[in-house]
Every structure is written in C-alpha cells, then in structure tokens.
Amino acid sequence: MEKDNSEIEIVCGNKPDGVEIIDVGNNPDYVFKNDIDFDSINLYDIEGNVISVNSWFECFHYVNGGWFNNLNNLSNFESYFLYFLISLSVGLTVTFKVNKNKK
Amino acid sequence: MRSISRSKKFIILVFILLLLFSPFLVDSEDNIYPALEVGDASVGYYQSTTCNISFFSVLRENYRNLQNVEFRENNYASFDCLGKVTGLDKYSDLYIVSIGSNSIYTLFFQGIFWCCILIIFSNKLNLGKVRSGLVFVLTIFFTSQHLTEERFYSRINQYYSSNLEIGNKYLLSIFFSYYIILLLISLVIENNEKNILNKFPFMFLVVGTFNGFNLNFYSLVFSYIGLKYLSTRRVNNLFNLIYLLFSIFWIFTTKDLNSFFDTDKLRGFVNSSNNIQSLIYWIILYFLIFNCFIYLSKITELNYKQICRNFLISGNLVIVFGMLGSMSKLVNFINFIIFGQNKKGINTFESIAGNTWRGFSASAESVAEFLGFGILFCFILILNKKIQLDLKLVAFMLLPLYGLLRANNFAVFLSMGLVGFYFLYHKFFRSKLNPLNKKIYLLVTMTTMISIILYTIFNSFDYDYISKLLIYESALQSNFFSDMEVYGKWLYTTNYFENNEIYSLIILENFGNPSTSLVFLTQVFHQENFNIPFIPNIVTVLSFLALLVNRSGLWAIFIAKYNPNLLETFFGNGPSQLNNYLYKLKVNLFAYKEVPESLPSSLFLPHSSFLDILVFYGVVGFVIFIFWNFYLFRLKSIENSTKALLFFLLINLAKSDSILYINSFTLLIFVYILILQNKEKIGYV
Numbered sequence: 001m002e003k004d005n006s007e008i009e010i011v012c013g014n015k016p017d018g019v020e021i022i023d024v025g026n027n028p029d030y031v032f033k034n035d036i037d038f039d040s041i042n043l044y045d046i047e048g049n050v051i052s053v054n055s056w057f058e059c060f061h062y063v064n065g066g067w068f069n070n071l072n073n074l075s076n077f078e079s080y081f082l083y084f085l086i087s088l089s090v091g092l093t094v095t096f097k098v099n100k101n102k103k
Numbered sequence: 104m105r106s107i108s109r110s111k112k113f114i115i116l117v118f119i120l121l122l123l124f125s126p127f128l129v130d131s132e133d134n135i136y137p138a139l140e141v142g143d144a145s146v147g148y149y150q151s152t153t154c155n156i157s158f159f160s161v162l163r164e165n166y167r168n169l170q171n172v173e174f175r176e177n178n179y180a181s182f183d184c185l186g187k188v189t190g191l192d193k194y195s196d197l198y199i200v201s202i203g204s205n206s207i208y209t210l211f212f213q214g215i216f217w218c219c220i221l222i223i224f225s226n227k228l229n230l231g232k233v234r235s236g237l238v239f240v241l242t243i244f245f246t247s248q249h250l251t252e253e254r255f256y257s258r259i260n261q262y263y264s265s266n267l268e269i270g271n272k273y274l275l276s277i278f279f280s281y282y283i284i285l286l287l288i289s290l291v292i293e294n295n296e297k298n299i300l301n302k303f304p305f306m307f308l309v310v311g312t313f314n315g316f317n318l319n320f321y322s323l324v325f326s327y328i329g330l331k332y333l334s335t336r337r338v339n340n341l342f343n344l345i346y347l348l349f350s351i352f353w354i355f356t357t358k359d360l361n362s363f364f365d366t367d368k369l370r371g372f373v374n375s376s377n378n379i380q381s382l383i384y385w386i387i388l389y390f391l392i393f394n395c396f397i398y399l400s401k402i403t404e405l406n407y408k409q410i411c412r413n414f415l416i417s418g419n420l421v422i423v424f425g426m427l428g429s430m431s432k433l434v435n436f437i438n439f440i441i442f443g444q445n446k447k448g449i450n451t452f453e454s455i456a457g458n459t460w461r462g463f464s465a466s467a468e469s470v471a472e473f474l475g476f477g478i479l480f481c482f483i484l485i486l487n488k489k490i491q492l493d494l495k496l497v498a499f500m501l502l503p504l505y506g507l508l509r510a511n512n513f514a515v516f517l518s519m520g521l522v523g524f525y526f527l528y529h530k531f532f533r534s535k536l537n538p539l540n541k542k543i544y545l546l547v548t549m550t551t552m553i554s555i556i557l558y559t560i561f562n563s564f565d566y567d568y569i570s571k572l573l574i575y576e577s578a579l580q581s582n583f584f585s586d587m588e589v590y591g592k593w594l595y596t597t598n599y600f601e602n603n604e605i606y607s608l609i610i611l612e613n614f615g616n617p618s619t620s621l622v623f624l625t626q627v628f629h630q631e632n633f634n635i636p637f638i639p640n641i642v643t644v645l646s647f648l649a650l651l652v653n654r655s656g657l658w659a660i661f662i663a664k665y666n667p668n669l670l671e672t673f674f675g676n677g678p679s680q681l682n683n684y685l686y687k688l689k690v691n692l693f694a695y696k697e698v699p700e701s702l703p704s705s706l707f708l709p710h711s712s713f714l715d716i717l718v719f720y721g722v723v724g725f726v727i728f729i730f731w732n733f734y735l736f737r738l739k740s741i742e743n744s745t746k747a748l749l750f751f752l753l754i755n756l757a758k759s760d761s762i763l764y765i766n767s768f769t770l771l772i773f774v775y776i777l778i779l780q781n782k783e784k785i786g787y788v
Contacts, residue, residue: 077185081208089282099229099230
C-alpha cells in the first residue's frame with residue numbers, strides 16, 4: 001500500500017534533511033532510531049491498534065503502510081450503520097403506529 | 104395483515120440471512136489482494152493484508168484444506184473489518200483465521216435473524232398490537248448494562264465508550280439495535296403469547312447468546328412479557344414483596360470492584376462484575392423474568408403433542424449440528440454465530456474428561472437432561488395415550504438417545520429408569536392391586552433398593568470414613584499448610600483426621616484460613632456441639648449423599664471456596680452473582696481423586712443447582728425453594744405424571760449446574776407450569 005508524499009507530509013510533516021528512505025519491509029529486527037527533534041505522533045491501523053512513532057522515518061514507514069493519525073477514519077462505517085439503525089427504528093415505529101390507528 | 108404462507112416466510116428468512124451475512128461474502132471495496140491457501144507460506148501475507156479478504160474468499164480458496172484451519176470471531180475489530188480476515192496465526196499444527204465480527208453488527212444480525220424465526224413460526228401477526236412504550240423502557244434498561252458492566256464490554260469492542268453524550272455512536276448503535284429487536288419481539292409476543300411456551304424446546308437449539316455480549320435473546324423476550332404483566336397491575340404481590348425484601352439484603356452484600364468474572368460458558372446469564380449498579384441490573388432482570396413466568400403460568404395454553412414434537416425435533420437438530428460441528432471447524436464457527444452458543448461446540452467426536460461428549464451444548468449435563476426429559480415427556484404421553492406410538496416417533500427418538508448415550512450422564516439414565524419404571528408399574532399393576540398391597544409392594548421395592556445401595560457403599564468404605572469425607576476433602580482443598588507440596592499437605596491433613604483432631608485443625612490451628620462454610624460444617628460435625636442420639640449427623644448425611652452421586656470431591660471444593668458472611672448466608676448474593684463465590688476466598692486447588700487435573704486452573708462451578716441457589720438466594724431462599732417443590736408434590740393433580748417429571752429434573756439438578764443456563768432454567772419453570780396447570784381446583788394428595 002503506497003501512499004503519496006503529500007499525505008505522508010500531512011501526517012508526519014516535511015521530510016527533514018539528511019533522512020534517508022530505505023525499504024525496511026516486514027523485518028521484525030529493524031529498530032527505528034528516535035529523533036529528539038520529532039514530536040511523537042500516535043498512529044492507528046484499521047483494526048484500532050495504536051503505535052507511537054518517534055521519528056519522521058518511522059512515521060513515514062507506518063503511514064506508507066496504511067496507518068493514519070485520525071480516529072475518525074475508523075468510524076465511517078459505524079456512522080452509516082447508526083444512520084441505518086435510526087432510519088429502521090423510525091420506519092418500524094411509524095408502521096406499527098399507523099397500523100394501531102387503523103384498528 | 105394479509106397472511107403470508109410459511110414457505111414464503113422461509114424464503115424471506117433465507118434472503119434476510121444472506122443480506123445480513125453479505126459483509127462476510129464480499130471482499131473490501133478496494134481490495135487488491137487475492138485469497139491464498141492457508142499455510143506456513145501465507146501467515147505473513149494474511150497478517151499484512153488485514154481487513155481486505157472476506158471470510159468467503161478464504162473459504163473458497165481453502166475448502167479442500169480445512170482440517171487444520173479454525174475460524175475465530177474477532178469482536179474487537181472495527182466495522183471496516185466486518186466479515187474480513189483480521190489475522191492468521193499458527194499454533195502447533197493449527198492455523199487460526201480471525202474473522203472481524205464487530206459485536207454491534209452481530210447483535211443486530213443475530214437479533215433480527217432470531218426474531219425472523221419467531222415471526223415465521225407465529226400463527227398471526229397484527230402489526231397494530233406492538234407496544235412501543237414497553238419497548239422503549241426495556242431498551243433503556245438493556246442499554247444500561249453497557250455502563251454497569253463496563254469492564255466486560257470495554258474489552259470486547261474497540262469503540263466502547265461509556266460517555267453519556269449524544270455523539271456516543273457506540274451507545275446509540277446499541278440502543279437502536281435493542282429498540283428494533285424489542286419492537287419485533289413485541290410484535291411476536293403480543294400476537295402469540297398464549298402458545299410461546301410450546302416452542303421453548305427450541306431454546307436448546309437456538310441458544311440465543313449474543314456474540315460479544317453478556318446478554319441472551321430470551322432475556323429480552325421474557326423481560327418484555329414480565330414488564331407487560333407488571334404494567335397490568337394484576338401482579339403476584341406476595342412473590343414481589345418477598346423479592347423486594349431479598350433485594351434490599353442483596354444491596355448490602357460484599358462488593359469487590361477488583362474482581363471480574365469473564366463469564367466463560369455462562370455468558371449471557373451471569374453477572375460479570377461485582378458492583379452495586381450491575382447487581383441492580385441483574386435484580387431487575389430476574390424480577391422481570393420471574394414475573395414473566397408467573398404470567399405465562401396463567402395464560403399459556405399448553406399443547407402436549409406440539410411440545411413433544413418440538414422436543415424431538417430440537418433434540419435431533421441439536422445432535423445433528425453437534426455432529427456436523429465435530430466434523431468441521433467451519434460448521435462449528437457458523438453454529439456459534441447462527442445459534443448464539445455461549446461456548447463453541449466440541450470440535451471432536453472424542454469424549455471430554457474421558458467419558459462425556461457435550462456436542463452442541465456448553466454443558467454435557469444440561470444437554471443430557473434436556474434429551475432425557477424430552478424422551479421421558481413423550482414416553483409418558485404415549486403411555487397416557489395422549490399421542491400415538493408410530494414408526495416416525497420412534498425414528499425421531501433415536502438421535503436424542505444416541506446423544507444421551509454420548510453425554511454419558513448416569514444420573515439421567517438412573518432417573519429416567521426410575522420414572523419409567525414408576526409409570527409402567529402405575530399403568531399395568533396399580534389398578535390390579537388393592538391399596539394395602541400397593542403400599543406393601545412399594546415398601547418392599549424401596550427397602551430392597553436402599554439396602555442394595557447401602558450394602559454397596561458400606562462394603563467399600565467404612566462409616567467413619569464416609570462421615571468425615573466432605574470435611575476431609577474440603578480441608579485438603581483449603582489454605583492449610585500452604586507452604587508444603589501436595590503430598591506433604593495431604594499427609595499432615597490426613598494425620599489430623601485419623602487422630603480425630605478435626606476441630607483442632609480447622610477451628611483452632613488454622614483460624615481465619617478456612618471458609619466460613621467449612622468452619623460451620625466442622626462445628627456441626629463436632630459431637631460436643633450437635634449430638635442427637637440415633638440420628639445421623641447432618642454432615643454425615645451430606646457426605647453420604649455426595650459419595651452416592653459421585654460429587655464428594657467437587658462439593659468439597661465448593662465448601663472450601665464458599666465463604667459468605669452472615670447476611671450472604673441467609674439471603675445469598677443475588678441472582679446470577681457468582682463473583683463472591685468465585686473470588687472472595689482464593690484457595691489453592693489441586694487435582695485429587697475424582698477432581699480432574701484441569702479443574703484447579705479452570706472455572707470451578709458448584710456442580711449442583713441447589714448449591715447455585717444457595718449462593719444466589721441463601722439459606723432462606725433455598726428453604727423457600729424446597730417448600731415450593733414440596734407444595735407442588737403435595738398438590739392434587741389431574742395428571743400425576745407431571746410430578747414425576749419434576750422428580751426427574753430435581754434429581755439431576757442436584758448434581759449439575761444446569762440452572763445457570765437460561766434454557767435449562769426455563770425447562771424447570773416449564774415443569775412448574777405443567778404441574779400448576781394440571782392441579783385440581785382444591786386439595787392436596
């Protein structure tokens with residue numbers, strides 16, 4: 001899942017000078033170096049997992065892999081489902097009320 | 104409303120089921136990843152492509168290779184992951200595929216599906232009868248459980264939020280889901296309340312526990328009926344007054360906010376928390392359920408033929424789906440979601456603990472009681488010529504009998520034999536004997552049976568050993584000599600008992616360590632405190648009974664653990680409150696004799712519904728329960744067979760925890776209603 005640079009910059013900020021982008025892949029032994037000038041950012045994945053990134057490159061790696069920093073990204077389906085439930089509740093209540101008044 | 108034929112209703116049900124299941128059938132909208140064969144090579148692949156590939160796609164790619172693949176629900180996953188693979192893990196040879204099954208969605212899915220089943224089997228449906236006022240009140244009540252049992256729900260769903268604000272989508276979704284389900288329940292109940300109980304055997308097939316919820320569908324149904332009854336104001340004031348008094352005492356029982364019961368196989372019908380709010384929730388829920396049963400006992404029009412048929416159909420389906428689940432892990436997963444099991448069915452044909460096969464059910468004891476009861480019920484109807492014995496009926500009894508054999512519940516066989524024998528005697532000999540001969544016949548039979556049992560037991564164990572057995576085994580499981588290994592603990596404890604220094608061991612030297620129930624029984628056993636000539640000590644009688652039903656080790660653990668204060672002793676902890684029993688006194692259990700090796704580390708239940716009643720309602724509640732059953736046995740009935748069914752059930756409940764399951768609980772209530780509806784207007788036997 002490749003992300004364009006503008007999206008990465010929105011989440012992680014501008015790429016600092018001297019940061020070299022390498023392909024880490026899924027190597028579990030790779031250790032990201034902390035950048036004391038980088039303010040930690042919390043990122044979330046689609047399953048709701050949270051990670052705190054401490055360098056621009058670490059942030060780049062995760063955002064490029066599909067992680068994001070806005071929890072609202074998670075809740076679209078939930079919102080649609082809620083609207084559906086509200087509509088169904090209103091629909092059923094009205095149907096039953098109308099039939100009650102017919103008696 | 105224009106009536107729709109049952110076949111059309113069935114087609115609509117299948118369509119609704121497909122619609123509800125659709126998130127499990129299609130990949131995510133922008134998915135670019137194909138499903139691969141599950142294996143070592145694809146573990147990383149599935150772990151890095153989560154929430155894209157649907158359950159159906161994985162199935163289609165792996166249907167030839169499902170022996171080592173197990174599907175598990177992942178309720179914590181977000182809506183985006185609904186019905187999609189959220190992970191793949193390997194445990195030894197088994198690949199576990201996690202499927203996103205967001206609990207809010209499955210609540211709606213299961214609720215709508217089960218309501219549709221009820222609607223299909225409803226005789227009439229007048230839309231105008233729905234009472235939305237009652238529905239609204241109950242919706243608020245059931246939603247409140249998400250606040251009172253916060254610890255349970257917060258670990259199930261990642262969107263969980265207890266904030267009471269308009270933007271809380273989690274609570275709003277729960278609220279509207281309950282509202283819709285309860286509206287449909289209202290539609291069914293308002294049109295079919297008089298014969299709803301005739302269909303109760305299907306509670307053992309559609310178990311009704313909502314996935315990821317500590318709530319059962321039937322709690323919604325019964326609460327609706329209970330609230331409806333209460334709204335008529337023609338309520339049973341004596342029962343409600345007693346219940347109110349008990350409720351006041353329950354409020355003052357021990358609360359421990361740190362203790363948490365994950366509900367295990369009791370999910371849906373037990374309190375997970377030990378706080379005042381959740382206690383009040385369960386008190387109200389049981390209040391509604393009890394009132395529902397009182398109401399049903401008054402209005403139900405029992406149809407014996409239909410109930411027998413439903414027992415057999417449900418029994419057959421329980422065994423068929425149990426066997427299919429044993430053969431296929433996929434069916435086991437689908438069973439879990441579709442039927443709302445509180446625990447997945449057993450995934451092997453092999454018996455557990457060396458001798459029992461629980462199949463579809465969470466409990467081997469509970470399912471055996473259900474199958475045995477169903478067969479017995481139909482057998483009695485045949486003897487009483489209420490139904491005709493034909494080949495079809497015999498064929499329908501075969502699978503339940505097979506299930507009964509596999510569940511290997513000796514108590515069910517024994518009690519079925521006793522009740523069956525009584526009926527055969529009643530049918531073929533009683534009318535030919537005069538009353539005196541009848542009494543002699545019964546006396547001789549009873550004396551012979553008791554003599555055989557006593558001879559068998561006393562031939563194997565001496566009286567002194569039996570009389571101390573419960574206390575001895577309970578002492579072994581208590582926190583005595585806790586710095587020693589199992590053997591040392593056993594040796595020291597046994598020495599004290601052999602030297603008759605029981606009082607010294609439990610009361611004096613280990614003051615503060617044993618449970619209050621062990622201390623009480625020791626004091627009762629101590630001859631200087633209670634010694635009525637020629638009458639066996641009550642502890643001796645209990646020990647003997649425990650040995651007789653093979654429960655000495657298990658009831659001894661109950662005694663070692665059960666540590667109530669004075670208030671809890673008399674009035675219990677409240678309905679479905681197991682927290683104090685489970686966690687108030689921690690004891691280091693160890694495998695010993697018939698105590699299975701896995702037991703010390705697993706959930707330990709009292710192994711008797713009578714003990715469950717003692718924990719929930721205390722000594723006073725237990726005495727009321729005993730008197731209530733005596734009252735029913737003494738009632739002059741049009742049909743005595745109903746009492747035999749109660750006898751069968753009570754014998755089995757004495758050694759099983761079945762009352763903790765809502766379907767078995769309803770089975771007991773069903774027998775009560777059967778007896779009450781068969782009583783003659785006035786008189787006792």
